[in-house]
Amino acid sequence: MNQNDGSAPLSAKQVAEALTEVFPDLPPALQAAARYIIDNPREVGLQSMRSLAGKASVHPNAFVRLARHIGFEGYEDLRERFRDFLVSDDLGGFGDRARWLQQLAAMGGSSALLGEMAEAVADNLERGFLRQDPKVMEAVCDAILEARMVYVLGVGSAYSLAHQFWYVARMAFGHMTPVPREGSQPIDDLAYIDGQDLLIALTFQPYRSETMAAVRLAKRRGARVVGITDSITSPLAREADDILLCPTSTPQFFQSHAAVTALLESLTALLVGRAGEEARARIEAFHRERWEAGIYEENPKLGALG
Template sequence: MTDLTERPPCGPDCIAALDPDAPDTGPLAEITARIRDAHGSLSPQLRQAARYVLAHPEDVALTSMRRLAEHAGVKPSTMVRLARALDYDGYESFREPYRHWLRGGEGAFVARARTLQARGRDARGSCAPLLDAMATADGAAIRDIVTPANAQALERARDLICGAATVYVIGMRSCYSLAHLFHYAYSLVYGNAVLVDSHACTLYDRLARIDAEDAVLAIGFRPYTRDTVQATTFAADKGARVIALTDSLVSPLAEDAAQVITVDTASPSYFQSLVPALAQVQALLALVVAAGGDDALDAITRTEQDMDTFGAYWREPKRRRRAP
């Protein structure tokens, strides 16, 4: 069955009906024009896909083709057919203008916030549709953890960490919270972790002794923090084995990585979601401890005893008995 059938052409009013905010200028204007010109010859499925990409440009830029198709309610192959119907060589060449748009112009966060506000107006004051969309996106990305490919990636990352003399953890800006969590929870069990940050301009000081016996967990998502990319490249050049927790196999963190763990960060919000990445961090920590045997249990026991000695955690005070 062909995706091209005889239908009347779609003019500007048709595009406005599909998405009143479809851009007439900027990096996405050409795609809008191509959809307008081809709309009359698109099948219902391709029209549905076109309608979604017009309304959700940030999803095209950030989300995998499979996830984008799921959000649009079509098959992944439909996205490939749409790209070709619009005279692109393939899906990646169709996607590139969206990435360019997200990297430039008024700024990625402003563009997302503008889309977020438009959705808020469409919801007519109710927050339920937005919250549902956010939960759905995060839930779908979290389910990717249990896929065979992701499980294998986590297992390989675990082996690299367990076999390392020192484990360096790098994450800047919003990803610092993920890096700090991994470093903190890992350090409850093992004493060979170094949290790499730029405090007091000591970013590269912390990497001074890194070598081929070490592993690096580098965490970063688009837009990639320059210090994270440069520190990861520095570590790889020293021979360290890099584990990249990032959003794409073509991420700059993945370029020299021994193992890549990809995570979908797309969200209806103005800021990318860190929830799926947090789930990956927790899964990796669990695998490391599960493989630690009695040594891991002994280390956790000692840590808990030390915390108890220092009174690290609040306890319910004992109530005094009233005098008779």
């Protein structure tokens, strides 16, 4: 859908779909505006165009041009499609949460900072789970279970996330390996990847070129790629066969990975559930060996990390 259709999207969801469709062909300023609308739909209804422009680091006119590009007369017509986000209170306890955050803000100082972080993390978790399609996650799990080898790739801030996912999942599944290994580049550890294998890749703004180079290598070799990223507009989302989106918004200079961690933990739980008793038996054996080797101070319960 674009300005040549003579029609405008009828809902917030359709606005996001239209922006996603035209995103690759937009100039940089309009891409930044489109990405902010797609990733922050609640704020579109709450914030002024000038405020959104400041957060997206673009001139306010970028939002006007963007609205016209997908068939609206102006930005206010686009904004009307997001009014439902203002009245929705379907999360349970939202009003109490809002009052608590307001109290922290009024206290100022560290309390206000903690309130800002709490709001960002809670919103990321909420949106992260709402974005997930159980059918997609089931398909990803089945692909992981069927693959000969599963490579789990993350560099920079995504390294610890990828490593933690591998560290937990390897208790039940011996065909997973982290990438990169110490002293390697990601593409070094994917030298023998092929169509029987699967690559799980994580990258978030600003997207890492090493990760994308590894993804493109895997695609050329015929491997299936599962992308975990923060926006449908990210280069990983455009390359991956399967996409799991997770917001990382924060009022600070760093990204919040709380929602990504929750997504990976959920994916691990689904994997074990779909693998059945064999996976549970492996986890029990893994912990029993550690307990008998004196690694644990306490006898672990099933599923404890160690």
